[in-house]
Amino acid sequence: MRVHVADHPLITQKLTVLRERTTPSPIFRSLTEELVNLLAYEATRGVRTQPIDIETPVAPMRGLALSEPKPLVVPILRAGLGMLEGMVKLMPTAEVGFLGMVRNEETLQPTTYAERLPDDLSDRQCFVLDPMLATGGSLLAAINYLFDRGAVDVTAICLLAAPEGLAAIEKATQGRDVTIVLGALDDHLNENGYIVPGLGDAGDRLYGTV
Ligand SMILES: O=P(O)(O)OC[C@H]1O[C@H](OP(=O)(O)OP(=O)(O)O)[C@H](O)[C@@H]1O
Ligand SMILES: O=c1cc[nH]c(=O)[nH]1
Ligand SMILES: [Mg+2]
Numbered sequence: 714m715r716v717h718v719a720d721h722p723l724i725t726q727k728l729t730v731l732r733e734r735t736t737p738s739p740i741f742r743s744l745t746e747e748l749v750n751l752l753a754y755e756a757t758r759g760v761r762t763q764p765i766d767i768e769t770p771v772a773p774m775r776g777l778a779l780s781e782p783k784p785l786v787v788p789i790l791r792a793g794l795g796m797l798e799g800m801v802k803l804m805p806t807a808e809v810g811f812l813g814m815v816r817n818e819e820t821l822q823p824t825t826y827a828e829r830l831p832d833d834l835s836d837r838q839c840f841v842l843d844p845m846l847a848t849g850g851s852l853l854a855a856i857n858y859l860f861d862r863g864a865v866d867v868t869a870i871c872l873l874a875a876p877e878g879l880a881a882i883e884k885a886t887q888g889r890d891v892t893i894v895l896g897a898l899d900d901h902l903n904e905n906g907y908i909v910p911g912l913g914d915a916g917d918r919l920y921g922t923v
Pocket of ligand 1: 789790791792793814815816817821823843844845846847848849850851852878906914915916917
């Protein structure tokens with residue numbers, strides 16, 4: 714598993730505002746989109762392309778086009794939906810699939826309440842979006858759905874992660890092509906399974922349900 718933790722002052726600055734408890738939902742939403750734009754740049758570094766011959770007004774040249782089949786972007790509802798717009802702005806031709814998951818706040822186990830993915834993902838590059846990687850249970854379930862359908866590689870973009878969740882995913886995906894791109898790697902999980910220092914419940918903060 715490859716892990717890339719962003720190291721850029723603008724990402725840390727935007728995350729600082731996001732984490733602040735008084736930041737209201739509209740600002741939280743726009744910062745989330747800005748952060749995805751920045752993280753997606755790194756996450757799509759390995760996107761598959763093919764040469765394409767074009768003519769500029771001045772001369773013919775060989776450029777690059779995205780390869781077929783196009784990448785699949787999968788936000789994990791609810792909170793991952795807040796990252797979708799930022800990602801598809803960067804790759805407007807990507808296809809989008811959806812996974813709805815919710816973590817039981819007592820057992821910390823995820824359940825899937827919605828799934829709308831292409832049946833056959835053979836030869837597809839997949840990009841999963843979820844702001845929070847806490848115990849890793851939700852992201853691992855999403856990664857397993859994609860590999861079970863034939864995906865060859867999965868890249869997840871998360872704003873924050875806990876070391877415990879990252880280690881759990883690494884252990885459970887041995888031998889698979891998995892990349893995780895993070896805005897920051899936080900300190901630990903607390904007794905309620907929340908990332909510390911974290912930002913609280915991302916879904917509630919995005920959609921104002923606190
Ligand atoms: O790593 P885990 O321990 O599985 O926790 C992370 C999950 O928890 C949050 O979703 P939540 O269950 O709160 O659903 P929501 O997006 O609808 O708020 C978050 O968006 C992740 O999907
Ligand atoms: O810190 C956490 C952990 C799980 N889900 C969240 O939204 N935040
Ligand atoms: Mg939530």
